[in-house]
Amino acid sequence: MNYPKAILLSLALLAMHSLNAEVVTYPAGVGVKTLNDFSVEVRQGSGPWLPVDVYPVKVDRVDEKGHNVEVASIAYFDFDGMVDVRVISNKESQ
Numbered sequence: 001m002n003y004p005k006a007i008l009l010s011l012a013l014l015a016m017h018s019l020n021a022e023v024v025t026y027p028a029g030v031g032v033k034t035l036n037d038f039s040v041e042v043r044q045g046s047g048p049w050l051p052v053d054v055y056p057v058k059v060d061r062v063d064e065k066g067h068n069v070e071v072a073s074i075a076y077f078d079f080d081g082m083v084d085v086r087v088i089s090n091k092e093s094q
Contacts, residue, residue, distance in 0.1 A: 024078040028053040039088045040075040049086065052077050 023044050028034050033056055040052040057074045060067050 022080060023047075023050060023083055025050050025052050026077065028055070035071075035073050036090055037073050038075070039086075039090055041086045042077050042079070042083050043086075044079065044081060044083050050077075 023042050025042065035054045035056050038054050040054055041049040042052055043049045052075045054073045054075045056071045058069055059072045060069050062068070
């Protein structure tokens, strides 16, 4: 095998992959519960801000009093390259 050609081909494929970098968000399906405690958005470069749905997830906080199950927020998306993420709290300050 010709290693220099293989390395150049790999670099070319990597460069092509980077040109096609993208952000993928996953809208909540019909009937799927979402939360509005936070607004989450993501963008790549100077592209548009894309909304990311926020879902409830149960977490177990353990402290000196024992286990305490609480509802937290989770949001997810896929991306290649670098992205900006914006998270805004929609709750009033306490």
